[in-house]
Amino acid sequence: QRAWIARNCKGLQDKIKVVAIDLADRPAWYKEKVYPENKVPALEHNNQVKGESLDLVKYIDSNFDGPALLPDDSAKKQFAEELLAFSDGFNSAFFSCLRSKGDVSDEAG
Ligand SMILES: N[C@@H](CCC(=O)N[C@@H](CS)C(=O)NCC(=O)O)C(=O)O
Incomplete structure (x- = not known):
């Protein structure tokens, strides 16, 4: 998406x-x-x-x-990269929780 x-x-x-x-x-x-x-x-x-x-x-x-x-300004660009990396990690963790069959409350938190 x-x-x-x-x-x-x-x-x-x-x-x-x-x-x-x-x-x-x-x-x-x-x-x-x-x-x-x-x-x-x-x-x-x-x-x-x-x-x-x-x-x-x-x-x-x-x-x-x-x-x-993406912004031209290098500091803003770096911040954008951090946000993207964070959202990528969040998505991975979230989908791994959805697929997991065990208790994922700690991981979800
Ligand atoms: N890190 C890859 C992940 C790609 C990915 O896992 N896509 C999923 C749909 S969101 C897929 O094709 N799943 C099928 C599979 O894993 O066999 C990306 O961001 O493009």
Whole structure:
């Protein structure tokens, strides 16, 4: 979703086509021909396929037209990186709690 939001915020709806993948029923071609990691999101650009949503947000910001998503000021940029890293860690912990079958109250806290 964050890569999709980055694409939309930059107004790239006509330049980056979204192909929805049903994770419960992944098509074989996705792993075989597009992204061997078989995860979403992935972006094909200039005959190369890249993954990792946070990297894609930065890649889209740097390699496509549209309003800048990150500030120019280096201190603000560093703070933005910290926020992104924090939200990434938070998301990972949160989803690991959702998938866990045991008591996750400590981890969730
Ligand atoms: N760190 C990766 C995580 C990618 C990821 O785990 N995507 C999930 C959907 S949100 C996925 O494709 N899951 C399928 C699987 O793990 O097999 C990113 O941020 O892009």
